[in-house]
Amino acid sequence: xxxxxxxxxxxxxxxxxxxxxxxxxxxxxxxxxxxxxxxxxxxxxxxxxxxxxxxxxxxxxxxxxxxxxxxxxxxxxxxxxxxxxxxxxxxxxxxxxxxxxxxxxxxxxxxxxxxxxxxxxxxxxxxxxxxxxxxxxxxxxxxxxxxxxxxxxxxxxxxxxxxxxxxxxxxxxxxxxxxxxxxxxxxxxxxxxxxxxxxxxxxxxxxxxxxxxxxxxxxxxxxxxxxxxxxxxxxxxxxxxxxxxxxxxxxxxxxxxxxxxxxxxxxxxxxxxxxxxxxxxxxxxxxxxxxxxxxxxxxxxxxxxxxx
Amino acid sequence: xxxxxxxxxxxxxxxxxxxxxxxxxxxxxxxxxxxxxxxxxxxxxxxxxxxxxxxxxxxxxxxxxxxxxxxxxxxxxxxxxxxxxxxxxxxxxxxxxxxxxxxxxxxxxxxxxxxxxxxxxxxxxxxxxxxxxxxxxxxxxxxxxxxxxxxxxxxxxxxxxxxxx
Numbered sequence: 477x478x479x480x481x482x483x484x485x486x487x488x489x490x491x492x493x494x495x496x497x498x499x500x501x502x503x504x505x506x507x508x509x510x511x512x513x514x515x516x517x518x519x520x521x522x523x524x525x526x527x528x529x530x531x532x533x534x535x536x537x538x539x540x541x542x543x544x545x546x547x548x549x550x551x552x553x554x555x556x557x558x559x560x561x562x563x564x565x566x567x568x569x570x571x572x573x574x575x576x577x578x579x580x581x582x583x584x585x586x587x588x589x590x591x592x593x594x595x596x597x598x599x600x601x602x603x604x605x606x607x608x609x610x611x612x613x614x615x616x617x618x619x620x621x622x623x624x625x626x627x628x629x630x631x632x633x634x635x636x637x638x639x640x641x642x643x644x645x646x647x648x649x650x651x652x653x654x655x656x657x658x659x660x661x662x663x664x665x666x667x668x669x670x671x672x673x674x675x676x677x678x679x680x681x682x683x684x685x686x687x688x689x690x691x692x693x694x695x696x697x698x699x700x701x702x703x704x705x706x707x708x709x710x711x712x713x714x715x716x717x718x719x720x721x722x723x724x725x726x727x728x729x730x731x732x733x734x735x736x737x738x739x740x741x742x743x744x745x746x747x748x749x750x751x752x753x754x755x756x757x758x759x760x761x762x763x764x765x766x767x768x769x770x771x772x773x774x775x776x777x778x779x780x781x782x783x784x
Numbered sequence: 785x786x787x788x789x790x791x792x793x794x795x796x797x798x799x800x801x802x803x804x805x806x807x808x809x810x811x812x813x814x815x816x817x818x819x820x821x822x823x824x825x826x827x828x829x830x831x832x833x834x835x836x837x838x839x840x841x842x843x844x845x846x847x848x849x850x851x852x853x854x855x856x857x858x859x860x861x862x863x864x865x866x867x868x869x870x871x872x873x874x875x876x877x878x879x880x881x882x883x884x885x886x887x888x889x890x891x892x893x894x895x896x897x898x899x900x901x902x903x904x905x906x907x908x909x910x911x912x913x914x915x916x917x918x919x920x921x922x923x924x925x926x927x928x929x930x931x932x933x934x935x936x937x938x939x940x941x942x943x944x945x946x947x948x949x
Contacts, residue, residue, distance in 0.1 A: 490827045492846040494836045494873025499852040515849060515873075540853040556854060583853035599856050677896075677917075716896050718851050732851070732895055755872050756895070758852035774852070774872040775834075 491515075493538070498772035500542040500759050502551070504565065507768040510761065511551050511565075512778065513539035519553055519563065524780040533568040535561070543587035543594070545608075552594060554582045560594070560606075574606060588629035595626045595635070605635070605648075615648060627663040630670075636663055643672070659683045659690065667722040667741075678714040680729050682744060692744035699733040700751045708751075719759050723766045723783065730757035736771060736781070753777055832871065840867050844883055848875040851895075860884050870895075 495516040503510050508524040515538045520529035532551065541554040550571060551563045560582070562572035574594075576582065582596040582604065593615075594606045603626045605615040617635075624639035634654060635646040643663065645654040661674030661681050671691070672683040681693040696717070698710040715732040726747065727739040734755060738748035755775035762769050762783075769781040827842030840846070843864035847856050851874075857863065865880030877892040886906035891898050897917070904910040911925035919939030925932045935942040 488826075490829065490840055490842040490844075490846045492837055492840060492849060492867070492869060492873065492875065494849070494869075496834055496836060497849075497852070497873060515854075538854065579856075581854070583855075716851075756851055756874075774874075 491538075494774060496776035497774040498758055498776055498778065499538075499540050501761050501770055501772040501778070502542045502544040503761050503763045503768075503770065504544045504551075505763075506765055507763050508780065510770050510778075511542055511544060512772055513542045513553060514776075515539070517555075519551060521565075522778050531568075532565065533563055533570075540581070540583050541585045541596070543585055545587060545591050547591040552585065552587060554585045554596065556581050560585065572612070574604075574612060576604070577602075586628065588633070589631050590633070592633065593629050593635075595629060597625045601625070617646065617648070617651070620651060621646065628666060630666050631668075636666075638663065655685075657683065657685060657688060664720050665722045667724075671722070671741075673720050673722055673727060675717050675720055678716050678731075680717055680720050680727070682727065682741070694739065694744050694746075696729065696731050696733055696735065696737050697746065700735055700749070702751065702754075718757055721760060721762045721769070723762060726783075728760060728762070728769055730760045730771060732756045734773070736760065736769075750781065752779060834871075836869070836871060836873050838869050838871075840869070841865070842867075845878070845880065849873060850875075 493515045495514065497515055498512045499515055500513045501510050510522050511519060511532065512522050513519050517535035517537050517539060519532045519535070519539060521532060522529055535555065535558065537558045538556040539553045543552040545552060549565050551565055553561045553563060555561060558573065559576045560574040561570050563569070564571055576598060580598040580600045582598050585594060585596040587594050592607065592609050594608060595604065597603045603618070605626060607613045607615055621637050621644060624637040624644065626635055627638050628636040633648065635648055637644040637646055641658065641660050643657040643659055647654050659672065659674065659681065661676035663672055663674050665673040670685045672685055674681040674683060679693050679695050682691045684691050695714040699713040699715060701709045701711050717729050717731050720727060720729045722741065725741050727741050728736055729739065730736050734753045734757060735749055735751040736757065737746060739745065740747055753771065753773045755773040755777065757771050757773050760769055760771045767783055769783055770778065771781070772778050827840065829837050830839035832838050844862045845864060845867050847854055862883040863880040864883055865878055867878035867880070868876050870876050874895055875893060879890050881888045887903055889901055889903040892900040899915060901913045909925065909927035911923060913921065913923045915921035919936060921936040923932065923934040933944065
């Protein structure tokens with residue numbers, strides 16, 4: 477990376493990048509086709525049972541989070557230095573850039589299911605909400621909701637803010653709090669019943685928002701160590717969870733332990749465990765018809781799982 | 785006349801081309817020899833066979849990546865020295881000095897947090913700390929005025945008599 481030549485006019489920087497790592501994944505069709513991103517700036521299409529990536533764009537920047545907009549046929553990417561990029565999935569052309577202040581970035585972005593709002597908060601703790609149907613206008617509720625972080629937008633357009641041991645459901649149209657929930661953790665999914673799925677380090681929590689009660693919480697029960705001959709042993713470690721998603725009747729969680737666990741959504745019992753990955757699973761996504769799950773890891777592996 | 789001239793030109797061309805190829809091949813075979821040189825650089829990166837960066841010697845060292853994103857060391861967290869990374873590219877420990885206050889420290893990290901720290905203050909005194917999650921921590925430090933041994937289990941300090949005889 478750094479040479480020994482004198483008078484090198486290009487200012488090079490150390491980056492500590494694993495170019496293999498997939499940082500995020502997002503379905504772009506009902507099944508079998510997704511977009512993936514890397515620290516090294518690649519955004520590529522991956523198709524089930526095809527070994528090679530189809531490069532969409534090579535950015536001179538790091539990409540941490542991806543969302544796919546069905547309506548606009550765009551991939552939305554959160555980067556280290558270039559802000560938020562809207563990329564045409566057919567041409568790879570950058571159609572729109574949303575600037576973020578210097579020396580800060582968004583590690584995670586979320587696109588509402590109706591493609592109306594793009595949300596996230598930056599590394600300095602500032603919330604960002606863009607109204608995509610209103611010329612990307614930024615919405616700001618800092619005065620009404622200080623010291624809070626936007627985490628989710630539900631299908632009815634309500635915003636969910638995390639603040640000091642609770643969540644606030646916020647109506648952006650009327651600018652009022654609809655409800656408060658005494659639950660902590662990172663809100664990662666809300667299902668059609670309004671149940672919350674939250675992550676708290678190595679534990680996931682299923683919260684019934686209508687009953688205002690925690691239904692259950694659970695951890696991956698053990699780390700599955702794999703020997704080179706295929707044998708496995710269960711080590712009693714509960715490692716950090718990296719992602720979780722609802723389907724109609726199940727919950728799927730991924731972890732640093734390189735596994736995906738399948739849980740019964742009603743009572744939280746463990747149904748299945750998938751351990752074909754050989755690295756930390758950085759993200760999972762579930763197709764819109766809930767018939768397929770895709771997972772990516774930090775050594776560049778991708779796996780499609782057909783769901784029952 | 786014309787044919788002879790073209791044949792000659794072709795022969796010269798071939799001769800020059802082969803000569804250039806040989807010279808290029810030979811120049812590629814020559815390895816640079818730094819054994820008598822002092823190498824002055826801002827950073828050195830060691831990568832594994834997959835291209836994953838495993839050791840960086842640099843000033844300043846980059847911010848760490850963690851499970852698909854990057855976190856900042858903060859406005860006053862800039863450091864220089866040697867950093868080690870695991871096969872997933874995760875920062876796992878280093879031997880560094882900070883670029884502000886002037887501490888020197890050796891750290892050992894799990895995939896989610898720092899678990900061991902051995903540190904010396906620029907003005908004297910040193911400390912060793914090891915900790916796990918759930919409020920378990922052992923600290924051992926010595927300064928010019930006093931020594932300290934603190935043990936914390938599940939966020940509760942274990943009491944010791946000081947200067948026990």
